[in-house]
Amino acid sequence: MKSNIFQPGYDELRKIRRQSRGLYWFTALFSMFVNLLMLTGPLYMMQVYDRVLGSRSEATLVALSVLVIFLYGTMGFLDYARGRILARVGARFQTALDRRVFDAMIRRSAVAQDSSAQTGLQDLESIQRLISSPVLGAAFDLPWTPIFLAGIALFHPWLGLLALAGGAILIAIAIANQIFTKAPTQKANMSSHKANLMSEEIRNEAEMIQAMGMRGASFARWQAVRTEALKDNMSASDSGGSFSTLTKTLRLFLQSAMLGLGAYLVLQNEVTPGAMIAGSILMGRALAPIEMGLGQWAMVQRAMKGWHSLAELLSKVPPETERTALPKPRAVLEVQGLAVVPPGSKAPLLRNVNFAVKPGQAIGIIGPSGSGKSTLARALTGVWRPAAGSVRLDGAALDQYPPDVLGSHIGYLPQRVQLFEGSIAQNIARLEQEPDADSVVAAAKKAAAHEMILKFPDGYDTIIRGGSGLLSGGQTQRVGLARALYQDPVIVILDEPNSNLDNEGSQALNHAIKQIKAEGRSVLIMAHRPAAIQECDMLLVIDKGTQTAFGPKDKVLQEMVANHQNIRKSTNAGGVQ
Incomplete structure (x- = not known):
């Protein structure tokens, strides 16, 4: 029901976002090549362990190393270009909405005390930061996670099952993170906003507070609100940090488990040493986008809240219609x-x-x-x-x-x-x-x-x-x-x-x-x-x-x-x- 009420705002935001559709396709294209070039490391390790060490050929090692340098350089350039594109997409999104959100904020604040109006520009900035951050790049990498997991299965089914189980656990952790950190994060944001408003109010009335001996009382009042905000922020940080730490620990464990299982399969002559190393590297790469998303989840939540708040504000304050210019009026x-x-x-x-x-x-x-x-x-x-x-x-x-x-x-x-x-x-x-x-x-x-x-x-x-x-x-x-x-x-x-x-x-x-x-x-x-x-x-x-x-x-x-x-x-x- 609420989304239907604010649908005009969502439509307006999506319309602005669609203006950069071509740049998003370029980002997706660059992400494809970046992720394909991520296979350079595993393939290099396979060749070194399975071919170079077996043949003891220095010429082969040099040739492979030169090729790897070129491929990694290409990957770095494409990743850098992708980041610059996303930064400009974020700036373009904010620039397109700056005047609209500013006007809506002024018009709404002039006639009503509305939290969505008071934080309009901050909400817009939070979305811009998310678009320009590496988190969005990780979102473009996420579709390649199943492909990398499937690539591990090509080395051996057991390796594939381990990678699939690890990926499923990490996805479950990501979902649990979204569910259990949403309420603490929202509460922390509201408490911090309340504390900031009170500190700004006290600062604006500093002269009166000083003259009337109200410093102690005003500090006690602000400290109570600030302490509550700190508690809420610590609670949100603890909640989000626990999921982030769990994800990092599990990812490192899975990479070691992949090496251990790979070593066992090498001993059984079912995979080569190169495949063992390559599987571990691929595992780390497959899970990197999930870890990135969990590590920056506070930014994601802030941007999601900003998206909904902006939609609410823009729905409540529709764009002003063009008016026919009138001559300068008389004083009547x-x-x-x-x-x-x-x-x-x-x-x-x-x-x-x-x-x-x-x-x-x-x-x-x-x-x-x-x-x-x-x-x-x-x-x-x-x-x-x-x-x-x-x-x-x-x-x-x-x-x-x-x-x-x-x-x-x-x-x-x-x-x-x-x-x-x-x-x-x-x-x-x-x-x-x-x-x-x-x-x-x-x-x-x-x-x-x-x-x-x-x-x-x-x-x-x-x-x-x-x-x-x-x-x-x-x-x-x-x-x-x-x-x-x-x-x-x-x-x-x-x-x-x-x-x-x-x-x-x-x-x-x-x-x-x-x-x-x-x-x-x-x-x-x-x-x-x-x-x-x-x-x-x-x-x-x-x-x-x-x-x-x-x-x-x-x-x-x-x-x-x-x-x-x-x-x-x-x-x-x-x-x-």
Whole structure:
């Protein structure tokens, strides 16, 4: 049932894999010659023991040795070429899916906490590593194992039976390894992932942990998770290592047993000494792919899990359809009957919201904490899709614009501003590799951040590194505001824009809002502080996810004050009674 649900993802992965079908056939062809050339050693030993030592001919030994050098050189070249082909197949597979998986991961993570989204790129890398590793080469060698075992039987049936029994035991061990190590390996991977997430969370909040004396408590919390991960990893390692050791020991024993049985048959004059040595060498070669697979089974399991997780992610997030390019919209935003249900929830956080924004208007959105202001911001930027109703930009629904195009039309300053590793200019330019300097400076000036940035060691080229603490909260918010204003979006949405700003920053914010309005663009401001709505023309009041008022700012404020006074009078009257 589960595979049917995620079938589109499996089909997409197989389609990409089929692009390298020709290279896989080349690998199979090279593997055929490599395995045929593996017979060089056994045949050489047979000739040396049965012909050279019997005839005592040095010329024959030299001729055979020269031929063996050539054959081994050819085999080494083909094996090297096979490895290079598989490395490029792995790189081609990853390159073909990099953008698709990255987009799916961003789209899924933006609307839901999904483990398949969080590890998407790691899953893709695990598959690439398996394709490029010697394990896949061993998989191409595996079909030759029965042929080598049959070749041993040609020397003598007893030798063939010993080889067949040994091969069957090793295959049984491989199956048992897959069965008994699957659960411990999955548990170990989940525990390690949990520990890594917690360590990353602690690292990101290092300043707060240091300031509040939480190092001991945070270490104890992380150590408990880390210890559990270590236990799970040791359990998985012990389980897999026991099978790997058993396989190696059994293979060495089988080679010695092959020599012992061969020696007995030589004494009985049923095989030659050369056949005895050749049988032992062939036995080792026949079982080598199985031993390789068991030794690298953790990598195989990780890639198999990555394959299924990627199929799940790609099925949940299908490819985006091509959209007809629309002209740059006017600053007209219409919200009709909007209801928003957060991902993973069944109850709407917003219900029946209706308002319109015209060019040159600034609308303040106010309400108590948890009323749904940030939820509305996510819906207006297209991050969360409406469960009911619509959000239209200049008449077009938001999903009619490609995400990157929509982002260029709608500037967004989230409640918590996150800057990325890179220069300040790159952060303002929304991570463009080669930012347009004029646009970057213009956006910084509109956000009143230009003079502030010039005071940094390298100005706009100052590098921001994660957790460096180079910028204060207010400075970070100004850079975030400049990013929201980059390349003049027609709609600017500011969620608590002055939460970290001082008086000077608040004045700069109001100046930026006034300038946006003067340019015929529109602003929506989610705010608690009265200073943030100073330049607003209209007010939208949200309480408990419901729109309670919308209209001119002064009128709405008067109604709110009147209602407040009426409530107080009613309360006082009730108290008198």
